[in-house]
Amino acid sequence: MKRIAGLILTAVFLSVLCIPCAAADTGRTYPGFSDVAEGSASYEAIKLCYERGLMNGTSETTFSPQGKLNVAQLVVLAARLYNLQNGGGGTVPDLPDLGQPYLRFYDSEGNLFASFHSPQELQFNAGEQPYISLSNASDDPDLPETCKLEIGFEGYNHVKTFQGVKESHQSVPGTMNQGYVGTGYRFADPDAASFTMLPGIQYVEQYKEAWWFPAVFYLGSEGVMGFDGELVYRASGGNNGDGSGYDPAVRFSRDNATRSLFAWLVERASGELEAINETVTVPDVNPDETLDAAAILRLYQAGVLTGVDQAGNFGGDKELTRAQAAIMLARVLDPALRVRSGG
Numbered sequence: 001m002k003r004i005a006g007l008i009l010t011a012v013f014l015s016v017l018c019i020p021c022a023a024a025d026t027g028r029t030y031p032g033f034s035d036v037a038e039g040s041a042s043y044e045a046i047k048l049c050y051e052r053g054l055m056n057g058t059s060e061t062t063f064s065p066q067g068k069l070n071v072a073q074l075v076v077l078a079a080r081l082y083n084l085q086n087g088g089g090g091t092v093p094d095l096p097d098l099g100q101p102y103l104r105f106y107d108s109e110g111n112l113f114a115s116f117h118s119p120q121e122l123q124f125n126a127g128e129q130p131y132i133s134l135s136n137a138s139d140d141p142d143l144p145e146t147c148k149l150e151i152g153f154e155g156y157n158h159v160k161t162f163q164g165v166k167e168s169h170q171s172v173p174g175t176m177n178q179g180y181v182g183t184g185y186r187f188a189d190p191d192a193a194s195f196t197m198l199p200g201i202q203y204v205e206q207y208k209e210a211w212w213f214p215a216v217f218y219l220g221s222e223g224v225m226g227f228d229g230e231l232v233y234r235a236s237g238g239n240n241g242d243g244s245g246y247d248p249a250v251r252f253s254r255d256n257a258t259r260s261l262f263a264w265l266v267e268r269a270s271g272e273l274e275a276i277n278e279t280v281t282v283p284d285v286n287p288d289e290t291l292d293a294a295a296i297l298r299l300y301q302a303g304v305l306t307g308v309d310q311a312g313n314f315g316g317d318k319e320l321t322r323a324q325a326a327i328m329l330a331r332v333l334d335p336a337l338r339v340r341s342g343g
Contacts, residue, residue, distance in 0.1 A: 042327055130187045169181070212252060266299065282312055
């Protein structure tokens, strides 16, 4: 196997588009929760979410429809939703043996020709194309013209694959790698978007025992979200500290989730949803000023969100009940339940 000359990453990878697939049949039979009246506004939604494996009861006989969802519960729901939307059964995979992630390079015939563990967190940013160097030769003839790169974790079933094209590389004078010459692969995609293979890897030791962390890791490894700069930032109300600091290990299971956090997570986990409401105006959502306005408006356009009053206000700072969450999640799962403007 070829000796690898140092990993050179020039920012960016692409996340795979979240194209919804048919949800798997989990075979779960709705138990008929005693606190959810048949015919009530949330009955069918709660039943659907239970049968699809998205939501459970708070006991064998109760759902607690007016109970609040905390941040940890919402994150796990988002991970289950993402899994369902991509053909799974609503399960969140266990954490892998984290060690170091691997990168494996295959030629066009599927033969492995290079493999190593990444010495660093793989962070790629939108707007550029990543380059990974495998040889110190200026035009190494032993490297195939194209490759398939597989990035994953030992013992973890969720991997990313990307197609690369052979390219010689010479570092720009004045840069940290000045004078470097090599051959490697350029990875391009018209839908390039931010991608992080190791979501908040520096936090794994700190939070790996938290019951919700496998969901965080799963969503991060799938490129759905980042941990500290995105999830924690929003969960803390846009402030990562209040003097004493924001500790997810304590706060995620204590703080109730807001509609704003729900919209951001669910829009990302849902994948591409058909817009059935082309023109949407939400009085308290300013496209230029409201955090995550684009995600919120896309859920209105998809008929998932309908507002909290007759005016159609979003109410982003309002807390979310389990019944409200079930109604909106059911609209993601079943397009027939989505609401058209004025409907």
